Amino acid sequence: MNKTIIKYLLILSVVLVSCKPKQNMVYMSQHNMEEEVAKAKFQGLHIQESDVLLILVSALDENAVKPFNLNTVNKVGSESTTGVNQYVQPSEYLVNEEGYINFPVLGNVYTKGMTQVQLKQDLETRLKRYLTDPLVTITLKNFNVSVLGEVKVPGQKESSTQKLNIFQALSLAGDMTDFGDRTKVKLIRPGDDGVDQIVNLDLSRSDIVNSPYYYMKQNDVLYVEPDKNKQVQANSNPNRALTFQIIASALAAATLVISLTR
Numbered sequence: 001m002n003k004t005i006i007k008y009l010l011i012l013s014v015v016l017v018s019c020k021p022k023q024n025m026v027y028m029s030q031h032n033m034e035e036e037v038a039k040a041k042f043q044g045l046h047i048q049e050s051d052v053l054l055i056l057v058s059a060l061d062e063n064a065v066k067p068f069n070l071n072t073v074n075k076v077g078s079e080s081t082t083g084v085n086q087y088v089q090p091s092e093y094l095v096n097e098e099g100y101i102n103f104p105v106l107g108n109v110y111t112k113g114m115t116q117v118q119l120k121q122d123l124e125t126r127l128k129r130y131l132t133d134p135l136v137t138i139t140l141k142n143f144n145v146s147v148l149g150e151v152k153v154p155g156q157k158e159s160s161t162q163k164l165n166i167f168q169a170l171s172l173a174g175d176m177t178d179f180g181d182r183t184k185v186k187l188i189r190p191g192d193d194g195v196d197q198i199v200n201l202d203l204s205r206s207d208i209v210n211s212p213y214y215y216m217k218q219n220d221v222l223y224v225e226p227d228k229n230k231q232v233q234a235n236s237n238p239n240r241a242l243t244f245q246i247i248a249s250a251l252a253a254a255t256l257v258i259s260l261t262r
Contacts, residue, residue: 042163042215044115045140048190049097051218052141053111054090055123059131068104068127068134090139105130113192116140145216147173149224150180164216166203170224181227187213188221 047053057068070091093101099112106126111119116138127134145164146156152174159172166185170176182203189197199213208214216222 044117045143045162045217047095047099047111047114047116047119047140048192048218049095049099049112050142051095051111053093053095053101053119054139054141055093055103056088056090056137057123057127057131058135058137059127059133061132064131065134068106068131070104090137092141140218143218145169145172145219146221147224148221150177150226151175151224152177159216165214166201166208166216166222169216169220169222176224179226179229180224184225186223186225188223189213189217190219 057065059065069088071089093103095101095111099110100108101111103109103123106123109119109123109126114122120136120138123136123138124134127136140162143159143162143164144156145159147169148154151170154173157169157172159168166187176182185201185203187197187199187201189199191197201208201211201213
């Protein structure tokens with residue numbers, strides 16, 4: 001009987017060891033957080049294939065600028081002659097597979113790999129041939145990222161700001177669940193050569209803010225891996241809890257029998 005009790009005790013000890021306490025619950029808990037965060041720099045997004053750009057051209061001469069805005073070009077035949085100024089919305093431009101947009105008057109303009117500031121400067125330089133002091137405003141319309149895995153609200157998320165870091169992306173997904181492993185977060189980023197980059201990130205480290213992957217880019221995918229406890233739970237027998245109860249009951253009964261026979 002003593003051998004049976006020892007066997008049950010060994011089984012229960014294995015169970016207890018497998019249920020380790022949750023670790024790494026705090027983001028950026030390692031190293032000097034304040035010092036590292038101060039070093040974080042946003043370099044700006046780079047335009048990619050299939051991006052949709054909202055571009056508006058303005059200048060002092062409103063009539064001269066009309067041909068450079070698609071929405072204005074489409075309304076030339078029906079414009080009012082009352083002299084009332086009309087608000088012109090930004091025009092949409094799709095970046096094609098070769099990285100070009102088809103811009104009025106200027107023709108094909110290469111945009112892929114540029115930041116919005118670089119494209120703004122490039123367009124303004126080209127437009128000076130036709131306009132005095134042209135001003136170009138550019139906005140990325142389709143800034144979406146996907147957050148999957150051990151988060152509370154997984155799925156594709158749209159951001160109202162392009163300066164989106166990893167923690168802000170997680171907040172769009174309701175933050176990690178209690179089973180999310182902050183030391184094992186995968187970032188999948190589309191590469192310019194068509195090959196996706198896959199990197200492993202440790203969000204428990206403060207120096208994550210110095211990573212080139214700290215700020216999200218359009219079409220990034222963030223995947224939070226489950227911790228060991230969740231993996232054990234997912235891979236275990238669905239009747240595991242009942243089995244533990246039976247073992248515990250048997251151990252209690254065996255202990256009672258021994259105490260009565262002494």
